[in-house]
Amino acid sequence: MVQMSDPFTGNVSKKLTKDELVQALRVDIAGELEAIVVYDAHAMATDDQRAKAILYSIRDEERQHVGELIHLIEILDPQEAQFLSKGKQEVDQLLSQKGQYSQQAQAVKANQQTQYGQQTQQGQQIPQTQYGQSPFGNLGLQGPHNWQ
Numbered sequence: 107m108v109q110m111s112d113p114f115t116g117n118v119s120k121k122l123t124k125d126e127l128v129q130a131l132r133v134d135i136a137g138e139l140e141a142i143v144v145y146d147a148h149a150m151a152t153d154d155q156r157a158k159a160i161l162y163s164i165r166d167e168e169r170q171h172v173g174e175l176i177h178l179i180e181i182l183d184p185q186e187a188q189f190l191s192k193g194k195q196e197v198d199q200l201l202s203q204k205g206q207y208s209q210q211a212q213a214v215k216a217n218q219q220t221q222y223g224q225q226t227q228q229g230q231q232i233p234q235t236q237y238g239q240s241p242f243g244n245l246g247l248q249g250p251h252n253w254q
Contacts, residue, residue, distance in 0.1 A: 128183050135175045141168045 145165035
């Protein structure tokens with residue numbers, strides 16, 4: 107949360123390197139995610155439909171900020187963009203293995219492929235975690251270690 111007692115909390119005393127800026131943007135993303143949760147909680151805690159509408163609108167702006175910040179990180183750090191792309195591909199693969207794609211998820215994927223030219227690569231194995239357990243919880247998905 108914001109520290110209101112010190113108006114200079116957010117000031118940076120020097121120019122940031124690219125790596126420092128990317129790290130700062132990650133902190134910004136965390137702040138946006140926290141704001142989303144707070145606005146959701148406030149909207150759910152009231153019966154005033156006017157307040158709900160405003161709070162959900164503000165929450166959605168924060169969600170857009172998350173997307174903007176992530177995209178900025180992708181621009182500044184191409185390696186980060188590769189990790190994010192691989193993460194999306196892995197989720198697509200795992201969901202398709204279990205046949206759990208909804209029509210909405212397929213539409214989102216098709217839109218992303220059209221917009222970004224990304225295609226999911228089929229046949230990739232689920233990677234091992236450093237701890238030897240499933241990164242997919244109790245979904246029952248199987249990878250190279252037959253996790254369950």
